[in-house]
Amino acid sequence: MSEAVREARKERPKFTNIHVTELSNYRMPLAAIVSILHRISGFMMFALLPVVLYLLELSIRSEISFGYLQGIAQQPITKLVILALVWGYFHHFCAGVRHLVMDMHVGLDKDSARKSSATVLTISLALTVLVALKLFGVF
Template sequence: MPEITKQRPKYLALHEIRLPLAGFASILHRVSGAGLFLMLPLLIWILQLSLGSTQESADLFKAVTGNLLVKLVLLGLLWAFLHHFCMGIRILLIDIHVGVEKQQAHNSAVAVMVVSLALTLIFGLKLLGAY
């Protein structure tokens, strides 16, 4: 009697995978952590410039942070930090078995997205000089 084997795909079709919102939030948590880690030398350099006691370091700090491209990078890092922070709180709550049901997990993922984007908008407007 011949055995029936299930045909397995030869490649992984990422566009066919339907992740829930919590899955996207988890992936963004990893991406934001990696981005923060990779951009750490830039952040430390900018911090060093801001803490310098000479006029040259103050002028260089103003020149660097006044550049629109640098402001956009800092805005992205601001979002990465806020998302990573909010998602970290969500993960800590899941670790103590709060919000592990399907609907609660979805609601907490929505809350992470909304809060991190809202805080990014508020702090981003301050970073870009709107107020």
């Protein structure tokens, strides 16, 4: 090989895996953030499923236990936990629909993926805000 070709090859950047210390410098695309949030919301719903089922069973056991749970549900911390579960459900549902559409090979290009991920975030957050307004008694 000639000297010019060897020097050109030496100048090419070497890409390595990202180290933990470099994570603050790395900017993930919106589609990656939506995908990670989809996994987090799915895990959150799965991990809290036994608690939710127990509370459902307790609420239909008797009128006294329903009143007790109703009193617990009026606490601000409980409302925030409920709101987190609601966001998890809405986000997981919207992102799941996005992934199903992408499984049909629709919207796989970069611009469509960016728009659909922004749409998922917008819809899930808007629905969560509506539930929050209802939950905290604004309307």
